[in-house]
Amino acid sequence: MNQVRQPIDVAVLGATGAVGQRFIQLLEGHPWFRVAEVIASDRSAGRRYGQAARWVLPGNPPQSVVEREVLPLDADVQSRIVFSALPGDIAKTVEWRLAEAGHVICSNASAYRMQPDVPILLPEANAEHAALVAEQRKKYGWGGGGLVTNSNCTTAPVVMALAPLRRFGIEAVQMVSMQAISGGGYPGVSALDITDNVIPFINGEEPKVEAEPRKMLGALDGDHIAMLDCVMSATCTRVPVLDGHLVAVSVRFAEDVSEDDLLAAWAGFAGRDPVPGLPSAPARPVEYRTEPDRPQPRRDRDAGNGMATVVGRLRPCPVIGGWKFLAMAHNTVRGAAGCSILNAELLLENGYV
Amino acid sequence: MNQVRQPIDVAVLGATGAVGQRFIQLLEGHPWFRVAEVIASDRSAGRRYGQAARWVLPGNPPQSVVEREVLPLDADVQSRIVFSALPGDIAKTVEWRLAEAGHVICSNASAYRMQPDVPILLPEANAEHAALVAEQRKKYGWGGGGLVTNSNCTTAPVVMALAPLRRFGIEAVQMVSMQAISGGGYPGVSALDITDNVIPFINGEEPKVEAEPRKMLGALDGDHIAMLDCVMSATCTRVPVLDGHLVAVSVRFAEDVSEDDLLAAWAGFAGRDPVPGLPSAPARPVEYRTEPDRPQPRRDRDAGNGMATVVGRLRPCPVIGGWKFLAMAHNTVRGAAGCSILNAELLLENGYV
């Protein structure tokens, strides 16, 4: 692995939006992929990317993409791998059509996440779920097509922190999130709402955060995932932070576990081969910090190039009868575009592309 | 009650700090009290208040106080009622000495909160605890002296929201707070720490938030409070908000309760006489908002002149086996100076002054 490959052309759907821009940024200089097609809604189609995208990330869009013409959503896509940053409703139609046409879709949209034969991949946690792509091909006659998703941006740090702890028998999880404004897209959250304020509600978020982890931590069972049998409860809030979702987690295990058990599980966690060797995989997917006041979104969101989940403040929770801690990850990198790219790397390495 | 009284002179200890300034601000124009003495550490003593206090609230310090000389901590205090915004360690010595000297201390400091014969008063919730002042006088031979505290600023909205629900048998409470920067005093939190960030730790806060509610919701038992038998777990964080502590609360009850039971309990809550008629008591101590995205610190912190606790988003919590909701109150008004003033009003009305 990691031998020199000829870069593979990829397409980005919804390339002009906030997550689309993050795809473009992260794919710049990627060792295996090269952005060959940028695709967006009619408003942008036909214009140069540099004109169509109001770039909201620091600096400038990569020079290699600025002059590229934005293609419409019904374009005849050439790239085998397609990244999708489309909104859920549009994603539903476009992604399926492209999978039928033989493309491998790595989607950040929520449209198909909970469909039993579509995996929500977080490679360190559940790389084996990628096998559902073979099932999809059988079931839908997709030829070389396939469809995988990544999780909601708040689910990501929770599942990453819990994945190494599955061996102790996860029974119940309570979560209170403090989510960054970039999770709302662009223009997204109004400054008049969030300045000097917390908004204790994000439309549609809590049901996702309560359901997705049970699927992601569940077992592959032939043509679907058997959901983990576990109770989950989430409260999702928005705070005045640019990037990085912080989650206060309490968890109860079937077994008696000690602080050392948990710390050792996190320290030794890296996912199974070939995941640790993939280009976007962080050296340490879960970084436990021992300072009393970490993780912090601004100071920890770039750990592992934004792909690590930073955990801290492990201590007993007498109410749940288990443990509590804080977990944080970069919501538009690990929680969105970066995870989709890692998913594509996994599929490529596993021979699905 | 509320008959025209001759205003009573009061003193403010720690008058130049952030909470001290809030005392000064809230006492301006108070119908029963008049700030006669402002007392602070040696650094400020001897100077005019307007010079000594770097005023951090909007506008200006009240004209009536600007020219007053700041007295030292060992001054011979004349006022019968003394409000204390001292830091915990200094409070320990100074407050006791003044209680011995016959003053009635209404303290915001944590020094004596957990002492069994000192009440943590939140009048709507536990006005009957004020009777401990009589016990103090007996036990310590204080004559007309007495010492009551108000709770930690995060405890306040939690206890206010839980007080009307005691009848259902509170068994377990889980709390995740998002606390305002004014809770850290002045200069307090560095802008380099909190801008675009959340700090998931506040030194010494969680033990207070887990212990104080059990005392405040406990029963008066002769010369002390019997702690409520209830399990509590808190995670305290700091967010980039100026004023208003927001807490995500989950609670389990001994009884089966419905959403309507809980809403009715909050709607009908006002505390017992004479509390609802006290000058600083809000018309509705608990305001339940039905919008999906409330309470919000900036938009709700001034409800009831900063003395109300605003609650919202009541829904079942399958993990705790009960209910979850969000509660919010102004941390330097209801959670500090405003509560101390209400406590003094109660003591005066009850004949302890």
Added chain:
Amino acid sequence: MNQVRQPIDVAVLGATGAVGQRFIQLLEGHPWFRVAEVIASDRSAGRRYGQAARWVLPGNPPQSVVEREVLPLDADVQSRIVFSALPGDIAKTVEWRLAEAGHVICSNASAYRMQPDVPILLPEANAEHAALVAEQRKKYGWGGGGLVTNSNCTTAPVVMALAPLRRFGIEAVQMVSMQAISGGGYPGVSALDITDNVIPFINGEEPKVEAEPRKMLGALDGDHIAMLDCVMSATCTRVPVLDGHLVAVSVRFAEDVSEDDLLAAWAGFAGRDPVPGLPSAPARPVEYRTEPDRPQPRRDRDAGNGMATVVGRLRPCPVIGGWKFLAMAHNTVRGAAGCSILNAELLLENGYV
């Protein structure tokens, strides 16, 4: 004046937007006016105000307006006085039609500000410009109709600070503004743009800020205003502040003036009768603060109930050959709704209604 009047019915155009809400808030409990009609675009018309307006100010919309039905823009308006918070393009049509129909329009829109026979009123500075209403009636045969505007929200503090200095011969003014996000309306400025950032551009703002003061400080000359002969240069920026526009001003005078001259001019400034007695007029329209670090938006924007302009840091400017200082006013009160209400009070008192 200020005798007990029967409250006069008023209408608010564009009542559901950010400035419209400020009108509603400031008119609640107004001694002379009563909101009888709330008018907005088709999207809101026919719904209850409480439903149609997503209230962005703290707390709740006034109870007296919540249940009122929102009328469409082509409604048959009954109120004699009409406040307008419409966007410029719609204002152009609607305001003129209503003036023709005999209503007195006090507009916050920019549509007619620079029309020679329409005054930009800032009563303390140029109450005499209200006489143009009589000219309008003559010229357009409007009967009892009339149309006055208030200035751009950034112009307001600049003109208020300069008005008392006209006697020294204002020759040149340089301005760099730091403007609050509420000036962009709702949803307005994206949190992704302004968090941890300054946006050094506000579309269309600088030409207004350079032109309006010359008209407002100009002399009434029969049926129009003669623009003040003065050079102006503005740079307008947006900063992460909720309310309150701060402007760094440099000014050159025809005469030699001393610091004392300027301070005395500000201290003695109140506008001519009947302005100081109007209900919304602040006691001190220009408050000079002597602290080295004022005015500050958050701490000074509520001075004079948001109607004062707070000035500070007067010192020589060797580049312009004059003086420099900072001026600040609340942009949605003094710079928008509050000024329109004061304008209506002036017109009523002057007999134009």
Added chain:
Amino acid sequence: MNQVRQPIDVAVLGATGAVGQRFIQLLEGHPWFRVAEVIASDRSAGRRYGQAARWVLPGNPPQSVVEREVLPLDADVQSRIVFSALPGDIAKTVEWRLAEAGHVICSNASAYRMQPDVPILLPEANAEHAALVAEQRKKYGWGGGGLVTNSNCTTAPVVMALAPLRRFGIEAVQMVSMQAISGGGYPGVSALDITDNVIPFINGEEPKVEAEPRKMLGALDGDHIAMLDCVMSATCTRVPVLDGHLVAVSVRFAEDVSEDDLLAAWAGFAGRDPVPGLPSAPARPVEYRTEPDRPQPRRDRDAGNGMATVVGRLRPCPVIGGWKFLAMAHNTVRGAAGCSILNAELLLENGYV
């Protein structure tokens, strides 16, 4: 140049503070320099750097420095090159002593900036001023010692933007700055002061910003710099931005210049050899952005690895009789540590080390 050298040991004075940390961060992996000694006040001396420094930058201090023992201010320094992030008063004594002892001091402190024989180096603008080191050696008998400073963090973008325009005869400059909170050090600015606010004053800043550019843009005249004959006026404010000082600049030239003249001067600017080839020199020291709303601190502060000055919005200024624009640079990189490191590279390349 840029040939492979053996890395040279350097020392950092004041290594634990906010600017000291930036030195440590920027020197990690530097091709020419290696941090061999970290020096700080008594409070930190004797502890491991990782313990002594409360790291305020994102992520962690470099592994290579974490275990290093912090040396006291009176340590027997071994490194030839010494970077200083000391506060002004301490810098005065310590820097001079070390220069006498034969060290080359590249200081960020203000203590010696305005001393006639000490250069304020901004290599692209005034590399020739480095020759004063030879004068210092003559005058003070310092052997191999020397002392150079970099400018105030707000001065840096102003001088960088003006340097290419010297040929047109700079006569007058007016500046209004919007400065980031990191400029105040750590803990520095209180969050209670700057949240939702602008502080229109920074103690001691304006005199520096008005004086330093005249020296930096002046001509080397034997053993001192002849100040540029130019009038300067500054207003300095603090805004809620983490990093990046933005300055609104107006400038009058002796000659008639066109927009094209100015744009061409900036586009062609790179400083004289050997500056463009130094490791820390940005490819384009002045980047002019053509978008209407740039430069923005958050989106532009990392241009050229934080070493570029980003300029935008060039347009005529009728008040000054010249041009106005906005300039922005990263205040702790280009405006502090990064510039000191570039200065050291220049001195090394010029043979002063």
